[in-house]
Amino acid sequence: xELFMTALGLVLIIEGLPYFIGPLMMQRYAxxxxxxxxxxxxxxxxxxxxxxxxILYAFVG
Numbered sequence: 001x002e003l004f005m006t007a008l009g010l011v012l013i014i015e016g017l018p019y020f021i022g023p024l025m026m027q028r029y030a031x032x033x034x035x036x037x038x039x040x041x042x043x044x045x046x047x048x049x050x051x052x053x054x055i056l057y058a059f060v061g
Contacts, residue, residue: 019026033041
């Protein structure tokens with residue numbers, strides 16, 4: 001449980017950092033994402049999840 005909470009805390013820090021550093025940039029990014037084809041967003045999400053899984057597999061085992 002401790003490992004899960006550590007990972008969750010790190011995810012929240014990393015996800016919140018851009019909103020803290022550049023809120024206007026994040027608003028523009030959100031508007032741009034609203035106009036994108038959902039298939040492109042889905043493909044990007046799949047790529048990021050695959051990358052994360054690969055990193056976990058390589059470094060955690």
